[in-house]
Amino acid sequence: ERLPKLPRDDSSQSRLVEYSLLSNLDIFLFSLIAGVIIYWLMFRKKPVTIPDFPKLETQAPTARETSFIEKMKKTGKNIVVFYGSQTGTAEEFANRLSKDAQRYGMKGMAADPEEYDMSELTRLKEISNSLAIFCMATYGEGDPTDNAQDFYDWLQESDADLNGLHYTVFALGNKTYEHYNAMGKYVDKRLSELGGSRIFDLGMGDDDGNLEEDFVSWREQFWPAVCEHFGVEATGEEFSIRQYELKVHEDLNMNKVYTGELGRLKSFENQKPPFDAKNPFLAPVTVNRKLNKGGDRHLMHLELDITGSKIRYESGDHVAVYPTNDAAIVSRLGDVLGVDLDTVISLNNLDEESNKKHPFPCPTTYHTALTHYLDVTNPPRTNVLYELAQYATDPKDQENMRKMASSSPEGKAQYQSWVLDSCRNILAILEDMPSLRPPIDHLCELLPRLQARYYSIASSSKHPHLCCGSGGTRQKTGRVNKGVATNWLKGRVPNDNGHKATVPMYIRKSQFRLPFKAATDNHDRPWHRNRPLHGFIQERAWLREKGKEVGETVLYFGCRHRSEDFLYQEQLEAYEETGVLTQLSVAFSRDQELKATSVKNNKQAIWRQIHTDNATYNTTSAGYARNMARDVQTTFYEIATDYIKKLMTKGRYSQDVWS
């Protein structure tokens, strides 16, 4: 095809074309450059002006001292009191023993075995007149406390030569457990096997009886034995030794003040996993429902939402909950002592070398300390009475308090009846002794820490369910005493005036487990409180749904009255109907005619299940039914004994005994 004819002036035409081409390119380039400039002007990072921060006064990070020997040498201590403690009692006893040492011209320090290199026990003899005391609590099935686990492992594996080590042990436990004081007994035996010299007999504290009295009586004989051993005499001075000094903060920025956190400041506002005892998760309460239909107790079912917490748990684990003290008790304490509870304070350890800088997170207010950190509900121990006695202005009050703190038979009886049997907490004591008005900071130093409460998880779903009961007991004094945590939980209702009610919690692993394989025949044997068993049953229901073989599941459930506290009745009956539960046996202790169904009455079937079907039994009991576990266990022993007797009669079991 021919090109259109160009006008005559070829050159001008070509210039025109050339000109228009250049113009397009220019426009393009111009737009590009303009765009870049606009972008640069609008979105460029503005130069950061570095503000002139005042230099923070940070403490130089000190390497953690793991040598208790070096620490003792540096601070002139000759007695070290180690404690294996989960809920604070053994730790408190250790503190009291280390304080006692001063009365005998010695110097003691309480120490957490988890923080030190315990193999250094071999070196304690380098310190003259040295002594190691161990206050050891037992848990689970004769297990050590978490903070004593490494020490326990070391004792088991070690062949260290402990010749020259002087030691004594006070064991804390509870006689209703099968492995009574197992940890204390083990430490005492093992230290001796490794060559240590026991300078005083093992003390046995029974929390089912009167642990405080056991401790006071043991301590009373222990110190004279120490004096005799080292050839020293008591200084005779009965003085009160403060461990912490008070600092009142006048103008402290409230952002630096603890408001109930256990570890990191502001950890409740700025939640970061992993969540544990020092860093609990604030779990919103999504359900809080009353379970019982009658009676004076309030049994409740709570569901906690752990979304986003990365918390994992298995059926049988425990939820640890940090409760809050009753606001009425706290404000009344402030009134009685005439103190402004909003004062911001720190209690600083007078022993600068101590690892424990404060008795609770500081700086804080008295209000926070009494609400979140201190136990104001339980009757105080005798050491608190002893130390506070000095502030009673009426000599009679003073004498009574000293007597109750002594180990004289009358003193013990008076403490038992006036404090323990009457359930007098610190507020009741102050109200009933108007001449006793101690400084609040000393009181805060002496009161034990408020401990987390543990609940079995009653679910195997994504979110933990708790089942617990609250009630009040009217005391001889006319006062009504309520459980701290359960009473507080009762008021944690979802959407409380538009606020999400939350619960500070973390998970504590438990040994209480379902057997490994789903196909093994199982028989869950709950008694009374069946919280973890609910989780187990749910898990088995789920496994069944997935087509897994789970074997028989038999539930024995006991409570007071069928009409009042047959907890989760509809759910359990539905489980039985759908076959998730092979058998549901119920017993109600206060409905006489219904009492018949019990473990005892099912001996035959139970033995068949154990013997032939290879069943596993999980029992759970709690609260008032503390002896129930023992009774159920005794029944199992009886079942086994009956079986052995049968074997003997049939000639299937015979003995040939030589002596």
Ligand SMILES: Cc1cc2nc3c(=O)[nH]c(=O)nc-3n(C[C@H](O)[C@H](O)[C@H](O)COP(=O)(O)O)c2cc1C
């Ligand atoms: C869940 C649980 C399990 C326990 N297991 C045992 C045990 O097996 N043997 C025992 O003698 N005492 C047992 N006890 C009792 C404690 O050892 C006792 O109350 C002790 O005073 C706790 O000391 P702590 O407050 O220093 O942890 C158990 C207590 C609890 C709450």
